[in-house]
Amino acid sequence: MKPGKELIFLPLGGSGEIGMNVNLYGCNGKWVMVDLGMTFADPSYPGVDLVLPDLAFIEERRADLLGVVLTHGHEDHIGAIPYMAAELGVPLYATPFTAGLIAKKLKEEGIEREVELNIIPMGGSLQLGPFGFRYVAMAHSILEGNALIIDTPYGRVFHTGDWKLDDGPLLGVPASGEMLTDIGDSGVLAMVGDSTNVFNMEASGSESDVRAGLLQLVKTRKKGRVLVTTFASNAARIATLGHVAKETGRHLVLAGRSMDRITEVAKATGYLKDLPPVMSWDQASGMAPEKLLILCTGAQGEPAAALSRIAEGNHPALRLEPGDLVVYSSKQIPGNELAIGRVQNALATRGIEVVTERQAHVHVSGHPGRPELEAMYEWIRPEIAIPVHGERRHMEEHARFARECGVKKTMVPINGSAIRLAPNGPVLLGHEKAGRLLLDGDVILPADGATIVERRRLMMNGLMAVAVVLDRDGKLAAAPVVNAQGVPVEADKEAFLAECSDAAAAAVKGGGKPARPPRGGRNGRGGRGDGDAPSGDKMVDDVRVAVRRVAREWTGKKPVTEVQIVRLG
Template sequence: MNVNLYGCRGKWVMVDLGMTFADPNYPGVDLVLPDLAFIEERRKDLLGVVLTHGHEDHIGAIPYLALDLGVPLYATPFTAGLIRRKLEEEGIEKEVKLNIIPMGGTLTLGDFTFKYAALAHSIPEGNALIIDTPYGRIFHTGDWKLDENPQLGTPSTPQQLREIGDSGVLAMIGDSTNVFNTQASGSEEGVRVGLDAVIAARGKGRVLVTTFASNAARLHTLGQVAIDTGRHLCLVGRSMERITQVAKAAGYLKEMPPLLSFDQAAKMDPSKLLIVCTGAQGEPAAALSRIAEGTHSQLKLERGDLVVYSSKQIPGNELAIGRVQNLLATRGIEVITEKEAHVHVSGHPGQPELQSMYSWIRPQIAIPVHGERRHMEAHAKLALEAGVPRAMVPMNGTAIRLAPDGPKLLSHEKVGRLVLDGDVIVPADGETMLARRRMMHSGYLSATLILDAKGKLAAPPSIIAQGVPVEEDRADFLKECGEAAAKAAHAGNPHHAAKFEDAIRIAVRRVAREWTGKKPVTDVQIVRV
């Protein structure tokens, strides 16, 4: 969920505006967004949003937050194509100004001059940003790796990166994701060789490969693998189709073989079919999950077919991925992951790549970002060992002065998370999510009492229980809750509404706690007739 702010002489520029996916801590929520309170309070001083590349953790929050910021967006053609689709889906494409900057192009915003420098990544048009200011030059890496044969795009050469370093770099703000990898990430060309070997060995049966939809370089590779192995290609999943369309419109994927429709794929000789689909992280609604469950309306897998995970298992998704793989295994479908064959390479730099980059850029300051705290601490240590004079590890909200006399910690500003709950954006730690977590963990009780004009019960209390673990004893439990509510009502004073309702709530929850050990969220409704 990347959002970076650079400030100079009172003006600000934002680099990237991403989101992340929700976990079980946010029941009912799919997307988590950054809280931009700091810059919203300084909106008049924000000059624009500059995007490094098109991954969701760098552009995903744009359709929800960019309109409120009210500033132009700047992106290279492929990234801009993805953003435009998002703006159109939200119906705000005419209200948010989107500027397309050519690869290697420059733009000036106030005291900032940005130049795009292409770097290899797992999506077309991964870019570093060379940011020139009156106080020095910054090299913001974005997400990157080194790849001499990237299949799509032309990344900057070592000589070009060395020339950037020769010009003098104040600070490098760099990707820390794979800092614990002692080996380089590897080339996309090697993945093609690995996939060729795995798929060519399957004389019979369908082969399905699942990968990230945004990895257009992998889609290109799989198109070549289909040609190499004599199979016909079928893409499954709306995001896969969208990425392909945008990539082609931006001039990529020109060598993709013809694609089969669902109807054609269903009639194809299984030994001649290569299916590529979304769902590598076990997402319940994604194509692979539905295929594994046998509920996909158009594509089926059978015993003897093969599923290849050409992707990395993201931490936190182990259970979801394992569920899908178990479903496949139950049906006699073989599964191959990167642990069994060379079918995936990362889009982030390992230690050798980081060391090479520092030897070329030679910054005075290293600021590790994009990783957990342990990744960033290890990155800072590596940078110092590589000869960088100074390093500082930020936290979310850390304000660092880079120059003059940097790096210096200025403050820790307010940051947080917002969640997209249906069509509404609410605080991740607000009353809505707090109540929903409580209900998810302990259940819900409602007690409705009808009082006559004298404040006496006009009917037995009505109790509703949801998610309270009483099962076959439900009727007895509800009866006891009702009796407790009635007893509290008889003892209380209905003219003091708040105390009256609270006494009933406590009485009903006490019964629930005695029965279950749980403290359900409990509401009391008083109806007067």
């Protein structure tokens, strides 16, 4: 597909899911990309932490790609950059704080000289071929959240990015209703917008209210440490906790590398100027508990994060004791319930009190509820609404709500949907290749490839390895050796392996599986009798089948079974 005299919207990630945002706009033969994010793996990808977008569609057309414009610095919008930007070979554009985060990522990967990173001031603009971009500051749960005005010969798009409304922002100055109304007055063809909180009937709330809630909570604690866990990217929350520390006479301690990174970049770009001095771990270890306010990562139960290690008592310097308080100043992301519960149970076991947003006003979302969406549609008044950044249920509801707000045309995309916005849009032109790639160690793999399929089989059924040694005449030189991993036999393992060895020997001799008496709960099967010994690949197959039959009768499982034939001489 090559865009003609038209405006095309084509998401490669973030439509039908929350995370991994990648959006393409096409016009007059050229493409631009908005955001290049990743998402975190779930248990269906064993051994994998990060999921990346499959960019095959645009990689095949990279000569027509003009650049990547980033809305803000959350991982689901910039996280894939270190793994994919060099391959795309086009410039990146971001505001100062976001650019600072990206620069660190590029340096960590050693590709800072391979990727061109351009810094655009807040409220600034740029021109990429037929596309004109202007940044519009929006409130969000990270510094420098931005919407984008995208001007083309065929109409203007308002790409909201992640946003909310906040009457009392603590860092940054988001666009006012008057400014957004002016944008709407200029005429907007399409609004491509955040659907995350469309089912929330109330507005998300202000960071100023969270500051008051946290201050009140910490003030009531006269004894013990207070630990607050939140998303490291929320620099406004870091500023809030710095204020709370000063007001309550506590010393601020930061735990977690990402917390340090965000703080460093925020200070370098002119934010967090009033943050009090941060106490080191060594200093904190000798400080009276009631003098400490610890801010740490791990709100989503990540095993390697600071809070998980503290909860398990494995942190190198920070300890919690009965009477201490842990505050979850964060939202529980769907899918993380078990991991979060594991950490909270570990804390409870040690006599540590836990407070979440359900017990106190200690968090507000960074995404718009219905009242905020309604206000945005009143201001922008687009001809077309294209919901993104949500699961299918969120996006369908967003489309219905947009129509209630007076938008005449809506279309709900999936990843790969090529939608012509103008002229005469929206029209679904077709579906292009979109999918997932997995970062497995240092290797990028297809999500539906052989490696992950094999790993799932190993995870579900276990592994059996059989070694058969033959002499020069092709006869068994010793009893076959069988090893099993992850096969559910436990105390009976020795007897199980002996029976597998006998079955393998019978298969080599051509006699099949030897007869044995029935066992409790299993049906014994007699052998086939003596026969001609198999050879080559047939012997491997016969041994595999024989051993798997034993495993199935013992366990009901069909383990992955590998057979190695060794011939002496």
